[in-house]
Amino acid sequence: MDDLFLLSKAQMRRIEPYFPLSHGVARVDDRRVISGIVFVIKNGLRWRDAPAGYGPHKTIYNRFVRWSRLGVFNRIFAELARKADKPSRLMIDATHLKAHRTAASLLKKGLFPDVSGARTRSCTPSAMARDGRSSCCSAKAR
Numbered sequence: 001m002d003d004l005f006l007l008s009k010a011q012m013r014r015i016e017p018y019f020p021l022s023h024g025v026a027r028v029d030d031r032r033v034i035s036g037i038v039f040v041i042k043n044g045l046r047w048r049d050a051p052a053g054y055g056p057h058k059t060i061y062n063r064f065v066r067w068s069r070l071g072v073f074n075r076i077f078a079e080l081a082r083k084a085d086k087p088s089r090l091m092i093d094a095t096h097l098k099a100h101r102t103a104a105s106l107l108k109k110g111l112f113p114d115v116s117g118a119r120t121r122s123c124t125p126s127a128m129a130r131d132g133r134s135s136c137c138s139a140k141a142r
Contacts, residue, residue: 004053005042006035018076020067027063028055036060 007015012031019030027033036054040047047061054060067073 004035004051005039007031007038014080015076018072018079020070020072028059033060033063037064 009031012034015034016030032054036050037060039045039054040050040060047064048057050057050060
């Protein structure tokens with residue numbers, strides 16, 4: 001268990017106030033289970049591929065699902081983000097964004113804003129000439 005990723009005691013102290021109270025039977029080691037959840041998500045593993053040192057994969061999965069439904073992780077992340085300094089740079093790793101094949105139709109229907117700068121059907125030269133527009137950004141386009 002020496003080579004496993006474990007949250008430090010200081011990290012656990014910061015997030016423990018957001019854990020729900022235990023009802024009845026005491027929970028298994030929170031540090032081990034939460035570290036297992038972080039390890040699985042960070043490495044993109046299936047729950048059953050979690051190293052045995054974190055405990056049974058079913059325990060790790062059940063804790064994640066239960067606490068997610070209760071909003072525990074959302075509260076932890078929100079509080080940690082609130083207490084952190086303003087980041088100097090924000091980055092999005094697009095390799096993790098997936099879109100369903102029908103997502104393109106949302107843009108055509110106007111249900112999703114176009115931030116790509118790509119021309120849409122209404123911004124073709126023929127459509128602009130037909131509508132009397134000189135560019136895609138004119139007021140008539142909206």
